[in-house]
Amino acid sequence: MEGLFFVNKKKRFFLMTVLAIVLCSAATAVADELRKIAVFPFEIHSRTDAAGLQKAVDTGLPLELLKSKFIRVIDRNAVIDAIRGRRVDEATALSVGKALGADLAITGSLSEFGDLISIDARIIDIRQGTTIPGIFAQGRGAQSMPAILTQLKTDILKRAFPDQRIAGIEFRGNIKIEAAAIHQVLKSSKGGLYSEADVAADIRAIHKMGHFQDITAEAADTPQGKIITYTVQERAMITDIVVKGNKKISKGDVEGVLTIKTRQIVNPEKVKSDVERIRGVYHSKGYYNVEITDLIEKDGDKNVRVVFNIVEGDRLYVRKISFEGNRAFREKDLKNIMKTSEKSLFSFFSDSGVLKEDELKQDIGKLNAFYLNNGFINALVGEAEVTYDQKGIAVKIRVTEGKQFRVGKIDISGDPLKISKAKLLENLTISRKDYFDREAVMKDIAYLTQACHDEGYAYAEVSPLTMAHDANQTVDITYQISKGNEVYFNRISISGNTKTRDKVIRRQLAIAEGDLYSSSNLKKSYQELNRLRYFEEVDFQTERGTKENLTDVSIRVKEKPTGLFSVGAGYSASDAAMITAQISQQNLFGRGQILSLKANIGGRSTQYELSFTEPWLFDIPLWSKFDIWNYNRQYDTYNLASSGGGATLGYPIWKSVTGYLGYRLSSDDVKDIQATASTYVKKQAGLTTTSSMTASLVRDTTDDNMFPSRGSKNSASVTYAGGFLMGDASHTKVGVYSASFFSLPLETVFGIYGRAGYLTSNSNRDVPVFERFTLGGISTLRGLRDIGPRDPKTNDLLGGLTMMVFSGEFIFPLIASAGMKGVLFYDTGNTWNSGYNFGDLRQTAGVGVRWYSPIGPLRLEYGLVLDPRKEDSPGRWEFTIGMMM
16 A cells, blocks of 8 residues: 555656646746737827826826737836936837837827827837837827727737738638628627637627527638638528417417528527517417427428427406505596406407506506596506416506695796796696696696797796695696797708609798797698698608707608599489599699599589699799589489689688689580479570689688598688679579587597578579579488479479588598598588578488598498488488598
8 A cells, every 4th residue: 555655646746747847838838928018108298188198198008908918018117117217219218128028118109289189109129129100099088098099009019910910801611691791790800900809709799690509710820910710500591480289379470470480590599589479479369378389300401490389278368357455446447547458248359358468567557647647646556466367367456545636836937938927827737627637737838838939949948846735735836937049940951852842842831941930830831741642751850950049940751642543433312323534633743733634424414624723823822723624414304514614713811711712604504404394494494604703711720631630611702693794694602611620539530510502693584593502412411312492383403592501420540551431420401492491401310431542532421311201212322532521
């Protein structure tokens, strides 16, 4: 044993000796590889902070150099001691550097010119006794010193150690992924300085691309520098994605959430992520017990197949939503606020009772807002506790209500506005509330901010200051206004209009360069551009101008086709079956002009019309329309052939009020009169020339001329025929029209309409039968036709001399993405030979569809007669192309 121990001791001594020699050799090798650099104090030329800049260079540059593993910086104190107060020139640096055993010495100067900082450096090779000048870096401000020193360090090392420069970067093993794609993620670059840390970061970045399962790097020395070679092993490509076990959720819905695709490189992390995405789909449909596993199978030598195995489990519904701590409000009231609901009879046909986590989180926010809007300023609605069992899902929500606070004193402080303080206080929403209401406060902030904006203070701020009094449970609210400076519109730029001319857009704007800022006018400008219906998108952006009191406006539009060519068939109560054709351009040559040619050929009528509209005649807001027409219509006992032309001018005379003046000349031929026709009709046989003028006033504040949701449209018109205008017909027709629209929740709209007319002869000659009022059809009494006074002997429809119609509509979205809407309506009205008889009004009601289709606005509506008479049908379909309001 002793001999063995002795041998072991000798072996142990031998091994330790060898190890020591190896370690010493390695240390010597490392020491030999280190390059020693002596950094001498730089000369500083600065009138502001010379000491600070001196310290920044003397400490910062050595720290930057030490970031390179092959660099050792000689202690600064040793350098200072060796200089012994001498001026640092090349000779001093060379001698001191040799004495300190340095390989290189670095000297230089820093100069400050205003905020520009410039550093010049020189490298002295101690062994060769040569100098490398021309190393330069600069930046602006003291805050740029770190970047300047980093750049300086990089240039020094490149010039001093060309063997550490990267001469090239190569890739091996990449077949499907191009080298250029890998290059984009690298930190190392050709011509840059070699760094092991950068190479390690490159390997991590390449791995993060997800295309490679193994990456190695090698650096080879060449006379030009280092060549870095990255060797990669690509992941397999996905040839097929298989979904198994899905019965309740379609394969399309599952595949729709996947991020992996066939012909892509497989990435296990993305596969795992897709498992969670599939799980999210199942959870959104109530399948909370779903189990999903993934499998990556080989498909040949280099490809794989990804398989998702799904065990769906039973669908779970919310069986109970309960609250804890609610005293002021019943559970029923709180549940009505939530979108999440309990299982009901309708759960089999809808998503009611299905738990959706994102909706539940939104519900918690709604409940918190509900309490804040009802005076509970300290209320807290906690996160929902969700539990699962075989019966379903239980949701429990804890509420801490606190005390309910009433509205106390209300005040406005800060900068005054032109609107009196009393008027502002009167218009505040919170002043009409008994209890504190956060939503009302937010509306008031918006109202006061709008008031500031409309007086030109674009950057005004309104801050609500609240003071709660626990003793009497009230909250005082003070709105503090900080107006800032008046702001003017500076530059208004327009982009995206490839067809529409700039002037067509600018003339619709309620703002102009140099105007005082107004958010109301900005909003109006946005509405007016949308009313043109030339654009799919209209976007307004404001940003500060070149000065504090200026703001720039950028208007971006996306144009849509404005030309129309359509051919179709339809049916109306008055014309029976019909064929329609239309060619029109709503934005002719980008000038905003309208050219339209229409043709309607029906079982009882034919109509041709050509019209041209210029909204800005002579580049002023003078609206003009010119049209010609030819019209033939079969009535029960006669036919009417009409042709003519007209011109109308319109000019804005007040805010939202436009005046119109038009002239119309027509030739109307009452012919093919049957023997059984009314005497009134027979007396009007032959040609009648009508020369008439119409004057009207229109006030329009609606937000859209096709589908208005708010505002009103009112008009009054007088038509005079004959007299000084000559012609055969001589009569006066007066008409009034009014429509109001009210925006309701869920993008619904309620509209109410009314119109009335009065017609009288200006001579002994009867009013032409074709000028008299008749009702029925899609624009008056839907579901009825030919409503009006008749000849008591022949029952011919003659029409009335007075008319009145009222309508109410509830409009709701059907397919919002397609712009299709549904409508419920009620119509009532009648015509009479004289006077207005409210006890003799016909009534209809019905449903319909309205759609701004690619061929123009369409209306299809069915009217049910509520007071049917012997000659009436129960109801009728109505169809038209062109008008909505």
